[in-house]
Amino acid sequence: MKLNAKQAESFVRSPDPAVRAVLLYGPDAGLRRERSAALLAKIVDDPADPFAVSELTGAQLAEDPARLADEAAALVFGGGRRFVRVRDAGDKATATVKDFLSGSPGDAFVVIEADDLPARSTLRKLFESDKAAAALACYHDDSRSLEAVVRSFFADAGLAIGRDAVAFLSAHLGGDRELTRRELEKVLLFKGAGTGEVTLQDVEICVGDSALLSLDDVALATGAGNLPALERAVARSFTEGNSPISLLRAAARHFQRIHAVAGAGGAVDDAMKRLRPPVFWKTAAAFKAQAEAWRPAQLARALERLLEAEAACKRTGAPAETLASRALLEIAANAPGRRRRAG
Structure with a gap:
């Protein structure tokens, strides 16, 4: 199924249990990594458990297409769901993923990460049309979505933020979600969690020379x-x-x-x-x-x-x-x- 931006954020917070595989694609590599990490935290109790998490690449799947089904079917010591991440994938992985979705054993959750894919991409079409899969586009933040990211980040830290400060950050961030969060963390470290309101002066001091x-x-x-x-x-x-x-x-x-x-x-x-x-x-x-x-x-x-x-x-x-x-x-x-x- 194809998810819009709002649906994608909701899915990352609470993955649909009927979905076996997710495609994260788009030009914002930082947002792809952020969503992949968030899904990992939702699926696996201990993201550092090497028996619960498997890392593959698109090149490895091309060499050994059966590898995906094997990794997905592997059991986790102590129980729980297995998380399989495939990085740098492309249309060459379409047939392999289609076979997995059609009935491979195991209840593993598979995340496929890819660069920007056109609408004609066979991999993208597969994820958009299959009920057991979801396609989440990861595009660069625009001014509206970036303002929401900024406000949410500081709200989670127990801080209010002034309108001018939000506008300044929205004008200077947004090229990559990971880079954006690093700069917001810099402001938070300077201000301290739960200590009043983040002002324009605060963000100018922290981001001004970045x-x-x-x-x-x-x-x-x-x-x-x-x-x-x-x-x-x-x-x-x-x-x-x-x-x-x-x-x-x-x-x-x-x-x-x-x-x-x-x-x-x-x-x-x-x-x-x-x-x-x-x-x-x-x-x-x-x-x-x-x-x-x-x-x-x-x-x-x-x-x-x-x-x-x-x-x-x-x-x-x-x-x-x-x-x-x-x-x-x-x-x-x-x-x-x-x-x-x-x-």
Whole structure:
């Protein structure tokens, strides 16, 4: 069966006992790992028990298709349900998984992890159509889902969080769920569980100098038309684990905020003060210069190019890093500030 985002979260919290296998697929590797770990904790009493948990790869299944059924049928010392995880799977595993679902012995719970799979994928179609299986897409968080992740994380720790702090974190996180949680844990460690409200100042202190702000460097360099700085920022962002789509979305958010300021009328400084989250003080001067330089038609073209690049990156097998880098460089090469300096 095919689960939407809301159904997927509910399933991870309480797996359907009739489901024998789950497919976790999509571009957010951190979210795949998070959901896999959450399912493991629900199925197995002791996730560290080597007799209750089996790890396989797609390559191992290709070499020995019977391995899945053998691992699933193995008994757990002391009783309980066995958990079988298959990493880096693809359509080559479809026939093997189909045989397992059709009646292999044992009550093991199987999790198949795969990269982004197109709608035509035979493995994805199998999980979406079989009543004993479930397909959970793992896509990058958008602003709405990321706000929910942030609020839920601090609520679980007994902390309230201010609206500005949520907005700031939502603007700087989201490229990978695992990376997002590491940054939230950094804020929690700084603030301490159950000690009041997390403020904008708290998150700026913790996240302000983090690797995630390399996304700001990408956006600012793109808007400024600074090609050397953009090349350095893009390389650094990829090295630090940011996805190509997260770079494109960071640039899009930046241009949307510039558009909000440039189109507000009146003084740019006053319009900037109304932005939520507020402009980070270290980059306020650069942001103001870009808001004064870019025109609405230019911003619209830049945003359209970013959307085209994101769609291209989502195609299976596409060279996402190359496509994202090319789009950012093209926008930067046509930035009004760059043309003015060149003149």
